[in-house]
Amino acid sequence: MNSQLFYKIKTRTNYNRFFVFILLYLFVNHALLAQNKDFVVVLDAGHGGKDPGKVNSHNAKEKEIALSIVLRVGKLLEEENNLKVVYTRKTDVFVDLWERGRIANKADANLFVSIHCNAHNSQASGAETWVLGTHANSRNFEVAKAENSVILLEDNYKTNYKGFDPNSPESVIGLTLMQEEYLDQSIQLASIIQNGFTTKLNRVNRGVKQAGFVVLHQTYMPSVLIETGFITNNAEGAYLNSDAGQQKFAESIYKGIIKYREQLTLNTVSNINLDIAQVKKRESSKPVPTRDVEESTYDAEFKVQIASGSRKLETHAYNFNGLDNVERIQFGATYKYFVGGTSDYSRIKEILQLVKSKGYTSAFIVAFRNGDKVSVDDILKKS
The missing domain is CATH 3.30.70.1070 (Sporulation related repeat)
Known part of the structure; x- marks a missing residue:
């Protein structure tokens, strides 16, 4: 064989080996980085600042109860390995709904969990967990309307929400389901959390439901909105406003999130x-x-x-x-x-x-x- 030709073949072979080595190196490192990526949970305390949310006859405010539960959930989650917690608010401040979604999207979060309290003019009680949907029955619409009405307190809300009217059923039904591909995971998380409320905390089970919540509409990851209970119910309101009640709810939500992450890990590595x-x-x-x-x-x-x-x-x-x-x-x-x-x-x-x-x-x-x-x-x- 011609020595010059032999040199070219040898050089090309070495080059190909080097190229394959680089590809394998990049692939392995990419896989390791993916495995080591933190699981990011965004915790959203409903309302805040000039928006108190629901208020009961004893002046217990939804914004304060929701924030207390969120901070307790966050404290528990922060002790987990490879898990990062991001808060939409950690103090009594007003945060626009679109800003809450932007925080979650910017963090490239794996989950968005928004925590609230319920209210009614009766002694209604129980916990319910919501995911984004366009179900148009009157009860679901009224719940979504109450939570969405906060946008009326925001500056330039007509521009930010492109004419969305929280008082209009047509607007709620017209929400585009940007989150559709995450609906199954959202329902999975909601079901786990709701089951914890009813089996461990003995809360009245009001179920997993769907409605057009703007705060969920803004996010691009599995997302749920939790109505922990009714602050207008005498017994439940007192429980929600107590340290013991807030800690119990926080522990239940924390366990639900961890169980979801474990299921997700098992499911993604499971192979038939x-x-x-x-x-x-x-x-x-x-x-x-x-x-x-x-x-x-x-x-x-x-x-x-x-x-x-x-x-x-x-x-x-x-x-x-x-x-x-x-x-x-x-x-x-x-x-x-x-x-x-x-x-x-x-x-x-x-x-x-x-x-x-x-x-x-x-x-x-x-x-x-x-x-x-x-x-x-x-x-x-x-x-």
Whole structure:
């Protein structure tokens, strides 16, 4: 070989190796940085400053109760590793709703949690947790209207909110769902928090609900608004205005956030293929069946259908109880969600059992041939 040509080949080979090394270095470092990134929680104490929020007959103010609970939640969260807390306010100051959302977005937060108190002209009681939605029933509208009316205290609110009118049902319904892709995570967090209120604090369960809250509309991450209880209820108002009550609520919200983060971590690293490998490992310790493996292989692709609906969900693991590799297929106006994809009928039955163990008890096996859905029974009978 020509020595000059050999030198060029060797140089190019070394260059390629160096280039691959750099790519691997950048990839590994990017992965490590992603793993070490703090989980950011923005805590938002409702109202403040010139806006007292709800006030009861004993002059207990929503803005003060909400701030006290937020600071207590923050103190607990700040003791966690790899978790950063950002506050929209830590003192008795007025903060515009759009500014609260801007703080959360600027922090690139993982969660936005807004804490409030409820009120009514009766002795209504109980806790409820809200996510963003355009549900238009009169009760939901009145709750959203009460919280959104604070924008009337803001300077230039017509400009900041592009003509939004908190007193108009049409305006609330017309809120664009910028948060739509985070709705499932928001509901997941809201459900965890609400469950803690009812099972641990023995609060009346008013449920997880949806309405058009401007403060949630401004954020670009999973977000919830908590109505801890009614300060207008004699017993509940006194409890909310006490150190013990505020600490109990703070601990419950803190535990809910931590549980959500744990679920999110488990869901994002969970992989159905790993689960299948574990099952196959367990099965390998059992006596080997005498049948030929070909007996379970067919001229079709089997999948497990886990869900169906009109909503187009992102196929992330956290939307499907930790199941990874979920496939979404549109049939007309309906989206169907599948896992698996194998011609081995024994293996798809294993996957079905795993899916059911994840909570999808109504899941079932379907079959496809050349992209068309076909009858599973027909496939098995013909073979």
